[in-house]
Amino acid sequence: MMEAMPRPRPPYLSHELTRHGRDVWYVRRNGRRIRLRSKYGTPEFEGEYRAALTGMPLRDDGPQERTLAWLIERYRETTAWAVLSYATRRQRENIFRHVIESAGKQPFARITEDTIRVGRERRASTPAQARNFLDAMRGLFHWALEAKHVRIDPTLGVKNPPRKKGPGFRMWTEDDMMAYERRWPLGTRQRVWLDVLAYTGLRRGDAVRLGKQHVRNGVASLKTEKSGFTVTVTLPVLPVLAATLAAGPIGDLTFVVGANGKPMSKEYFGNALREACDAAGVPGSAHGVRKIAAARAAQNGATVAQLKALFGWTSDAMAGLYTREADRVRLAREAVHTLQNDPATSIVAPLHEVRQLSEKDQ
Numbered sequence: 001m002m003e004a005m006p007r008p009r010p011p012y013l014s015h016e017l018t019r020h021g022r023d024v025w026y027v028r029r030n031g032r033r034i035r036l037r038s039k040y041g042t043p044e045f046e047g048e049y050r051a052a053l054t055g056m057p058l059r060d061d062g063p064q065e066r067t068l069a070w071l072i073e074r075y076r077e078t079t080a081w082a083v084l085s086y087a088t089r090r091q092r093e094n095i096f097r098h099v100i101e102s103a104g105k106q107p108f109a110r111i112t113e114d115t116i117r118v119g120r121e122r123r124a125s126t127p128a129q130a131r132n133f134l135d136a137m138r139g140l141f142h143w144a145l146e147a148k149h150v151r152i153d154p155t156l157g158v159k160n161p162p163r164k165k166g167p168g169f170r171m172w173t174e175d176d177m178m179a180y181e182r183r184w185p186l187g188t189r190q191r192v193w194l195d196v197l198a199y200t201g202l203r204r205g206d207a208v209r210l211g212k213q214h215v216r217n218g219v220a221s222l223k224t225e226k227s228g229f230t231v232t233v234t235l236p237v238l239p240v241l242a243a244t245l246a247a248g249p250i251g252d253l254t255f256v257v258g259a260n261g262k263p264m265s266k267e268y269f270g271n272a273l274r275e276a277c278d279a280a281g282v283p284g285s286a287h288g289v290r291k292i293a294a295a296r297a298a299q300n301g302a303t304v305a306q307l308k309a310l311f312g313w314t315s316d317a318m319a320g321l322y323t324r325e326a327d328r329v330r331l332a333r334e335a336v337h338t339l340q341n342d343p344a345t346s347i348v349a350p351l352h353e354v355r356q357l358s359e360k361d362q
Helices: 043-053 068-075 086-103 113-122 127-146 174-183 189-198 239-247 266-280 286-299 304-311 316-339 351-361
Strands: 013-017 023-029 032-036 219-226 229-236
Touching (some): 113 127, 174 266, 189 286, 266 286
């Protein structure tokens, strides 16, 4: 509650609850209503309140109606926004901040397909940012169309920029794993980082959230967050990981901790892991560990369905990639003996017979 401000409620301060359950506070005085943006009970809230009373509000009463900034603010109050994962909302908030700075005062009815395309091209040098921009604007206008704020979704005809071709993040090798383990033995937080990633297959953003509270009877259950959808993965804690966690150090809420014993953001964790990799002479990344975890599982016989359950994938595409590669390796191992011209071990025809057949073809 609000300890900094006196009780009963200060004069002119009113409270409303939106239909989506959000608390909204206003100062109403002389017929004017000023919305307070800071969290109730904080010093910032008290500062806004007192400034509003003097007629010098720190912030205005919100964006003008029917502007793009107004539309974005309404979107943030909807279920369509609330169901997005925390990571997705944070990513889109950053995008919307830049959109509001450049075009927030523009009527959203004037946003056309060309407008969206220009925004995409402005980010063309970084295709990932361009795709994220399109995803954010598509979410906004898909809701706006459904809510009848617009008659046409201006994002419908705008295509994603082409993806750069390449292998993506480098997958760790078994030599990388051994080198890292030699540099960071059991009992170091850096070893905990690696083993949490390697023996759960979690993404970096989920690995930093995993903790004791997610484990029951030796089984970890965690809602993963990626690209706007949420999937729950259920993972028995393997003995190798249990031994690492027992050796520690781990935190009260998360297994992955920093030097101060506290949880880390996924960004900070990524940087810290890279430093640990550098110290071990390993050119690795968190996603590279996830890749070797998937490759190990596939090579040990995991099916597409099992890989999807382990790694939280919702389509067969990524799981199929690993199983196909594992099948190629297995089949090559099984068939390599056929390269020998040894009747005792090979089904390959003798060389003179091959030559005779070749001459007949000619």
